Amino acid sequence: MTAIPTGQAPESFLARRMGVIKPSPSMAAKRKVDALRAEGKAIVDFTIGEPDVRTPAHIARAGIAAIESGAVKYTASSGIRELLEAVQLKFRRENGLSFGLDQLVAGVGAKQLIFSALQATLDAGDEVIIPTPYWVSYPDMVLLNDGKPVLLPTTGENGFKLTPAALEAAITPRTKWLLLNAPNNPSGAIYGEDELAALLAVLERHPHVLLMVDEIYEHYCYDGRYVSPLAVAPGLAPRVLLVNGVSKAYAMTGWRVGYAAGPAWLAKAISTLISQSTTSVSQICQLAAATALSGDQQCVADIIAIYKERRDVIVGLLDAIPGMSCPAPAGAFYVFPDIRGFFGRRTPAGKVVGNDLDFVHYLLDAAGVAVLDGTAYGNPGYMRMSFATDLDTIRSGCEKLAWACSQLQ
Numbered sequence: 001m002t003a004i005p006t007g008q009a010p011e012s013f014l015a016r017r018m019g020v021i022k023p024s025p026s027m028a029a030k031r032k033v034d035a036l037r038a039e040g041k042a043i044v045d046f047t048i049g050e051p052d053v054r055t056p057a058h059i060a061r062a063g064i065a066a067i068e069s070g071a072v073k074y075t076a077s078s079g080i081r082e083l084l085e086a087v088q089l090k091f092r093r094e095n096g097l098s099f100g101l102d103q104l105v106a107g108v109g110a111k112q113l114i115f116s117a118l119q120a121t122l123d124a125g126d127e128v129i130i131p132t133p134y135w136v137s138y139p140d141m142v143l144l145n146d147g148k149p150v151l152l153p154t155t156g157e158n159g160f161k162l163t164p165a166a167l168e169a170a171i172t173p174r175t176k177w178l179l180l181n182a183p184n185n186p187s188g189a190i191y192g193e194d195e196l197a198a199l200l201a202v203l204e205r206h207p208h209v210l211l212m213v214d215e216i217y218e219h220y221c222y223d224g225r226y227v228s229p230l231a232v233a234p235g236l237a238p239r240v241l242l243v244n245g246v247s248k249a250y251a252m253t254g255w256r257v258g259y260a261a262g263p264a265w266l267a268k269a270i271s272t273l274i275s276q277s278t279t280s281v282s283q284i285c286q287l288a289a290a291t292a293l294s295g296d297q298q299c300v301a302d303i304i305a306i307y308k309e310r311r312d313v314i315v316g317l318l319d320a321i322p323g324m325s326c327p328a329p330a331g332a333f334y335v336f337p338d339i340r341g342f343f344g345r346r347t348p349a350g351k352v353v354g355n356d357l358d359f360v361h362y363l364l365d366a367a368g369v370a371v372l373d374g375t376a377y378g379n380p381g382y383m384r385m386s387f388a389t390d391l392d393t394i395r396s397g398c399e400k401l402a403w404a405c406s407q408l409q
Contacts, residue, residue, distance in 0.1 A: 021140040025376035033370045044397035045370045046385040049185065049334070051251040053306065055288075056299040059250060062291035066284040075283050077275035078267065079106030079259070083286045086293035087259045094218075095228045097261070105267045106281050106289075107274060110216050110245040110258035115141050116277075117212060117241055117260070118177070120269035122147040126176040131162040132378030133336065135185045135214070139378075147176070151378055156327065156338055160187035160379075164198045171202070177210045178203065183217040183226065186377050186384035187336045188329020193227050200233040210239045216258075217332040219249040219300050222308045226331065238263050248333075249300050250292040257281055257289040307333050310387040310394060317398035318385075321405050333388045336374070340381040345408040353408065356380055367404035369397055 011019075029047040036043050054060075066072070078084070084104045091097040107113035114137075118128070124146040130138050131152045139149040152170055154160045167178065183190045191199070203209055211229065218226045230240055245258035260270065274280065311328060314335055318326035323341035345353050347366065353359050356373040360383055363369045374382030387394060 017144055017146075020143045024140075025136050025372060029370060029372055032364075036364075041368060043364075043368050043370055044393060044400060046387075046389070046397060047370050047372050048386050048388055050253040050388060051248060051303065051333075052388050052390065053251045053303055055251050055255070056292075058295060058299075059252065059288050059292045063255070063284050063288035066287040071283050071287055073283055075280040075286065076271075077105075077280050078271040079104070079281065080283065080286045080290075082290040083257075083259070083293075086290040087261065090293045091261060095231055097228065097230055097234075099261045100264070102264045103261055103267050105260050105270045105274070106286060107258045107260065107270070108278050108281055109247065109256045110214065110243050110260075111137065112274070112278070113243050113258050113260040113270060114138075114179075114212065114214060115145075116270045116273045117243070117262075117266065118142060118145045118147065119273055120266065121210065122176060125174060127172060127174045128177045128179055129167065129170050129175060130179050130378075131160075133160060133184065133187050133374065133382070134179075134378050135181055136376050138179055138181075148174070150175070153378070154189075156325075156336075156382075160184060160189040160336070161191060161195060162199065164202050167199060167202045168205075171206050171209060173208070175206070175209050177212055179212045179214070180229075181214040181216075183220055183329075183331025185217060185332050186334045186372075186374075186382075187379075188332045188334060190221060190224070190226060190330045192224075193232055196227060196229055196232045200229055200236060203236060203239075204233070207239075210241070211236065212241045212243065215242055215244045216248055218244060219304060220307060220333055221331045222304075222311060222328075223330050241266060246289045246292050249303070250289075251303065252289070252292065255285045255288060257285050259289075307387065310389075310391060311335075313391060314385070314387045314394050314398065317395065317402070321402050323405060323408075333386060335385050335387065336377075336379075336382050337385070338381060339374075339383050342405065342408055343381075348407050356383055359383065362408075363401060363404050366407065367400040369401050369404065371401075 033043050033045050084101050087104050122145045127148045127150045128142045129150045142149045241262035243260045247253040315328045318337050324337050326337035342353050360371050360373045372384040
């Protein structure tokens with residue numbers, strides 16, 4: 001058998017843009033956990049950002065029916081009519097918003113739609129304002145499209161929310177987008193109606209700035225409800241893009257179906273880019289997503305009830321650890337505890353914990369608990385833990401974590 005060379009290319013073969021981005025930290029963490037488990041090590045994994053429940057049966061059956069009926073063809077790049085009409089219905093039913101079909105576009109997950117929106121609008125040097133903490137891919141997406149990420153720090157003391165004054169000060173003539181994620185990954189922060197109104201008033205004074213809102217965790221709200229910006233300031237509709245998908249609410253991460261709603265010119269531009277990249281979303285998955293969005297929504301309520309219980313359990317366990325502060329997230333399915341109380345302490349091996357990266361590496365080595373560092377999300381001094389796992393795992397993992405913390409001197 002002939003051994004095939006690995007084909008490792010000299011760096012001169014790669015485009016310069018590859019030197020300014022890094023692999024997704026969450027995907028890198030998953031690979032490390034998988035490798036450790038392959039070595040036979042027991043790892044409690046709190047890095048995974050996807051629901052652990054199964055796709056509801058009626059949605060899965062719609063996908064099976066699509067296959068059996070022969071619905072396995074290319075589709076229009078913007079999405080099939082059945083899906084776009086289901087998206088229309090969703091916005092009317094849940095958000096009180098009315099969009100024309102030409103204002104909607106489907107993508108291979110919300111991630112593709114965010115990337116494509118940036119690709120369609122950014123010229124070299126255009127600025128994108130991104131509040132911290134942010135989903136790990138946002139800055140690299142901007143860099144890949146020749147833009148400049150402008151990171152605006154927020155703190156736990158203000159609930160990890162962007163203030164109108166900070167937004168106003170960050171806007172320049174080169175600002176193209178404000179990119180919001182609410183409910184936020186990793187902090188769970190949700191903006192109230194008054195808070196949104198104050199931020200949107202700033203944008204009203206700067207008509208050259210577009211607003212993109214990643215609403216993928218919209219349904220994961222535990223204390224109140226999510227309010228979409230266009231329900232607060234409908235006059236901004238000509239420059240607002242709402243991005244969402246079925247991955248989180250319907251436990252459909254692997255189906256890869258996202259959708260976006262915004263001005264027709266932008267939806268058309270995104271669709272054009274899709275036509276030259278992935279062509280379209282799988283017809284099978286689009287039909288399943290249409291069933292998810294237009295069918296009985298009790299399955300969503302059932303999932304959220306499960307996750308609210310998990311949130312309350314993990315917050316109680318973590319907040320009880322001396323040196324750690326863990327406020328309850330209002331939304332999403334992550335906790336983002338403050339771990340600065342452990343900085344300066346020594347591990348049993350004598351190593352000083354100097355930052356959040358040191359802390360998460362210590363947890364993995366000492367206790368077999370995998371979490372993600374706050375630095376990856378733009379907020380050093382914190383760590384992200386997903387509670388998209390069962391209660392037994394949450395309890396056992398937090399017990400191991402508490403033990404590891406108790407060993408720090």
